[in-house]
Amino acid sequence: MASEFQTSVPVHVCIIMDGNGRWAKKRLMPRTYGHRKGVETTRLAVEFFARAGVKHLTLFAFSSENWNRPEEEVNSLMDLFMQSLRQYTRELNEKQIRIRFIGDRSSFSADLQQQIAATEKETGDNRQMVLNIAANYGGRWDIVNACCRLAEQVKDGLIAVTDIDERRFASGLSLGDSPDPDLFIRTGGERRISNFLLWQLAYTECYFCDTLWPDFSEAEMSAALEDYSRRQRRFGKTGEQIEAPG
Numbered sequence: 718m719a720s721e722f723q724t725s726v727p728v729h730v731c732i733i734m735d736g737n738g739r740w741a742k743k744r745l746m747p748r749t750y751g752h753r754k755g756v757e758t759t760r761l762a763v764e765f766f767a768r769a770g771v772k773h774l775t776l777f778a779f780s781s782e783n784w785n786r787p788e789e790e791v792n793s794l795m796d797l798f799m800q801s802l803r804q805y806t807r808e809l810n811e812k813q814i815r816i817r818f819i820g821d822r823s824s825f826s827a828d829l830q831q832q833i834a835a836t837e838k839e840t841g842d843n844r845q846m847v848l849n850i851a852a853n854y855g856g857r858w859d860i861v862n863a864c865c866r867l868a869e870q871v872k873d874g875l876i877a878v879t880d881i882d883e884r885r886f887a888s889g890l891s892l893g894d895s896p897d898p899d900l901f902i903r904t905g906g907e908r909r910i911s912n913f914l915l916w917q918l919a920y921t922e923c924y925f926c927d928t929l930w931p932d933f934s935e936a937e938m939s940a941a942l943e944d945y946s947r948r949q950r951r952f953g954k955t956g957e958q959i960e961a962p963g
């Protein structure tokens with residue numbers, strides 16, 4: 718039976734879920750309404766990409782810069798994270814999905830930090846897919862952290878400066894134990910990376926679409942995978958080298 722998915726399924730997909738606010742504004746509703754609708758799309762996307770065979774899905778839920786939004790919106794997003802974790806942990810376990818948070822969680826309330834740790838623990842043995850939620854995350858923050866880790870190791874005499882290479886550096890990043898993303902998706906019309914996984918996106922295929930996140934349907938998720946399956950990944954080589962290796 719033909720599979721509903723392409724043969725070259727990306728191992729790691731990462732997404733900037735943009736457009737919740739504009740989606741709500743178009744309906745004369747508060748931005749928070751858009752975020753609530755956005756959670757439904759997030760649930761659909763997690764289910765869809767797991768079913769497609771994607772092994773790592775990384776979602777940008779809250780950037781370090783998002784604290785600058787109106788207090789009411791920030792509070793509402795925090796409530797949504799809390800509710801979603803409580804509500805969907807069982808479903809994640811049923812689908813064998815492990816959830817993990819990346820970012821500086823120390824700025825979240827004690828309750829939210831506890832809930833995050835509990836959900837990470839409860840889903841920690843699941844093996845179908847790893848769902849990374851980037852929350853209070855910034856790509857530059859991640860790189861500076863990795864640098865500090867290496868500096869500490871040099872200071873403690875554990876490694877020499879000459880031991881530092883790309884592999885060792887990357888292992889100190891938040892996703893140091895995961896393959897780099899194959900496919901980056903951004904909804905909502907903007908064509909930028911916005912301080913997401915700066916190091917890890919070096920060779921990632923980018924897919925931008927105008928659809929606002931709450932409207933990002935399974936058909937559009939399929940279209941992104943289909944588009945990816947037509948890309949030729951060259952990693953700096955020529956097209957001819959890829960077509961005739963050796």
Ligand code: FPP
Binds near residue numbers: 736739755797905930
């Ligand atoms: C960007 O839209 C979206 C966010 C900053 C929040 C994303 C969060 C969710 C979709 C909820 C995810 C929930 C979990 C549990 C991971 P925007 O507000 O920047 O939209 P705009 O560009 O139209 O203003």
